[in-house]
Amino acid sequence: MTEQVKLEYQGKIFEFPVMRASTGEECIDIRELRAKTGLTTLDPGFGNTASCESGITYVNGEKGILRYRGLPIEIVAENMTFVETAWMLIYGRQPTLSEMKQFSQRLTNNELLHEGLLHHFDAFPANGQPMSILSAVVNSLICYSPEIMDTTNEEALRNAIAAIISKVRTIAAFSYRKAVGLPYVYPDPQRSYCDNFLHMMFSLPNKPHQPTEEAIKALNLFLLLHADHEQNCSTSTVRIVGSAETNLFSSVASGICALWGRLHGGANVAVFEMLQSLVQEKETVPQFIERVKKKEVRLMGFGHRVYKTFDPRAKVLKKAVLNLLDAEHVSDPLIEKAQELEQYALADDYFKERNLYPNVDFYSGIILRALKIPLNMYTVMFAIGRMPGWIAHWLEGNQGIRRLARPRQLYIGKTETKFVPLDLRMPE
Numbered sequence: 001m002t003e004q005v006k007l008e009y010q011g012k013i014f015e016f017p018v019m020r021a022s023t024g025e026e027c028i029d030i031r032e033l034r035a036k037t038g039l040t041t042l043d044p045g046f047g048n049t050a051s052c053e054s055g056i057t058y059v060n061g062e063k064g065i066l067r068y069r070g071l072p073i074e075i076v077a078e079n080m081t082f083v084e085t086a087w088m089l090i091y092g093r094q095p096t097l098s099e100m101k102q103f104s105q106r107l108t109n110n111e112l113l114h115e116g117l118l119h120h121f122d123a124f125p126a127n128g129q130p131m132s133i134l135s136a137v138v139n140s141l142i143c144y145s146p147e148i149m150d151t152t153n154e155e156a157l158r159n160a161i162a163a164i165i166s167k168v169r170t171i172a173a174f175s176y177r178k179a180v181g182l183p184y185v186y187p188d189p190q191r192s193y194c195d196n197f198l199h200m201m202f203s204l205p206n207k208p209h210q211p212t213e214e215a216i217k218a219l220n221l222f223l224l225l226h227a228d229h230e231q232n233c234s235t236s237t238v239r240i241v242g243s244a245e246t247n248l249f250s251s252v253a254s255g256i257c258a259l260w261g262r263l264h265g266g267a268n269v270a271v272f273e274m275l276q277s278l279v280q281e282k283e284t285v286p287q288f289i290e291r292v293k294k295k296e297v298r299l300m301g302f303g304h305r306v307y308k309t310f311d312p313r314a315k316v317l318k319k320a321v322l323n324l325l326d327a328e329h330v331s332d333p334l335i336e337k338a339q340e341l342e343q344y345a346l347a348d349d350y351f352k353e354r355n356l357y358p359n360v361d362f363y364s365g366i367i368l369r370a371l372k373i374p375l376n377m378y379t380v381m382f383a384i385g386r387m388p389g390w391i392a393h394w395l396e397g398n399q400g401i402r403r404l405a406r407p408r409q410l411y412i413g414k415t416e417t418k419f420v421p422l423d424l425r426m427p428e
């Protein structure tokens, strides 16, 4: 029998069913709350609100568990490539060898940009923000693939999914090449997804770039660790935009905009800037932490809305960063500073009392730096990684119960006011 939660209001008792999760937190189903009681709920930041039912990613923030389609992130990180992870997130299960081959072929078939799109890069200033270029160009893809507007066409949809995942990497690399005044390097169909991206970023017409196995592995890891994280800010944005039956390209373009913010995907840039200023010894770690505790600044890369312990992605990344630097024989003062900062913060009561631990962004900038990715591309790299998650959520939101996302509000503005003719209005 379904368990009920009772709500007493104005002398009446109302009952609402508790919905069972397959694992993890259960929910009170308040879909009939307003109709039955005339009440709505107030939950700024949605910390207590499940906006949907989802079967893609499971996060347990108290225990530090993250699973994609049921598979623990540590196992995904150890055994899968980014492309394999993308397929699994989007289509719901681990792909067979032949499904992987077909998907890889589709990605290769879609890796070029329409030549018409290249003019878009010419129009942006050289120092244009890569995240704004990325969202604008991804949104423009719909002009070149209008068939995706018909999402009942399964073949067109499969192609559109592959097109976004494949082209986003070409767009990112081309925008970088344009900004630094280098010629575009076209994708090489013989190379794997990550190898190809590094080739487009760093090959020269007279000097092909061959990344090391370690670099390709590290990039795969970076991307797959960012591939999904259930109903975060950018994913919720994609689902909300998609709920208006907005096309896939424009929905994920809005996700890119949401990801840009410093409290979300933009944190990887903020972490890097923080570590850099500490390395330049503008202040010591204890002095910086004192300012954090006075709430003058935040310790970027620490804290998470859901995780109240170590973010499992941060643990995997930290290990990978150390391995990569070791394999490439690079020593990085930033990693030493990050470790000093982490140890100092974890031992401090301010962070202990608030359950603030390193999140995925704390070490992600260092791995990107080791891959020679420029700082202004860090959040772009996150967006490339998050693309499969956004697509999976857009698809899920378009199946089953489809309802336009339209929250309510607690109105605290003026009640009905009188109109005053313009010439009679006095300053308030």
Ligand code: ACO
Binding pocket: 045, 262, 263, 264, 265, 267, 292, 295, 297, 298, 299, 300, 301, 302, 303, 304, 305, 306, 354, 356, 359, 360, 361
């Ligand atoms: N540094 C210092 N204090 C912090 C931090 C931090 N990084 N994060 C939270 N706190 C403090 C808050 O000031 C608050 O203190 P109080 O109780 O004395 O008022 C308490 O911890 C709770 O913080 P909230 O802001 O309520 O936590 P919320 O869940 O809203 O914020 C967030 C989560 C935005 C990620 C926050 O921890 C933060 O700003 N972190 C730094 C930015 C960052 O790393 N973002 C990346 C997140 S991961 C991602 O998006 C991929």
